[in-house]
Amino acid sequence: MKKYLVTGLLLWIPLGITLWVLNLLVSSMDQTLLLLPDAWQPERWLGFRVPGLGVILSFGVVLATGVFATNVIGQRLIDYWEGLLRRIPVVKSIYYSVKQVSDTLFSSKGVAFRKALLIQYPRPGAWTIAFLTGKPGGDVANHLQGDYVSVYVPTTPNPTSGFFLMMPKNDVIELNMSVDAALKYIVSMGVVAPEAKPAASGPRAQARIA
Structure with a gap:
């Protein structure tokens, strides 16, 4: 009986939440x-x-x-x-x-949230998904030695809040994953894993950020 109850909940909860959100909108x-x-x-x-x-x-x-x-x-x-x-x-x-x-x-010319990245945060050895938002500008760029990128680290399960970081370009890995798939992965707290795709070839090919 518990099996049937859980199966029914798994069907009705997503449908109910979807209808509630649509009704709210x-x-x-x-x-x-x-x-x-x-x-x-x-x-x-x-x-x-x-x-x-x-x-x-x-x-x-x-x-x-x-x-x-x-x-x-x-x-x-x-x-x-x-x-x-x-x-x-x-x-x-x-x-x-x-x-x-x-x-x-x-803007169609913007670079924000165009790429999903893999970074070590909040400490070395702990990995999370982030999004490329551009490069440091203004006086900030004058104080950073080397090539840096600006990234946004969303929180789970609410990706609208998060942290803004400026990291060395070599410390981020570009994922072969769409922004939508990465957002679903974050919102689901890792439960809904994106489809696996072959990694880019070549030395540190994943770490290259255009």
Whole structure:
């Protein structure tokens, strides 16, 4: 009986959590409907609530914003808006810090989280997965002798928190593993192991970081 109970739980728990997360996302995005005037509320002229309409509205708003921001007029307005934010001390610090991170993460030209690495942390002999985020810059680079890389070490099972480290390039090993597979490996605390792939050939081929 215990075997059947565990089997049933293994089937229902992932499904239940997936449905809960989807419901949370849809419910949160449905709140965007509150931005519409009362007379335009879908529930008002349909007579009943339709879950998911906020998702469509959010998608439309994001898409329209992207289209607007790519033309000349939109770019000028954005520059003007950012110029105003630049004059507000506290807002300036928060806005530009978040903007730099988002630009790095979502820009197609960025190098953040493009490679999964294997490093020794928090002590020699203990290994963990990290992600390449770039190279040290600014005055920091002037104080580091040799070739260094910047890495992000996520925590388990919540990879949104972690540690930022600057390590010698020769001390990191580039894994033949996608970022998605590495994230699943971290979130599952090592239970969901990625598919094994043949290692790169050549001396220290795995340690080369472009």
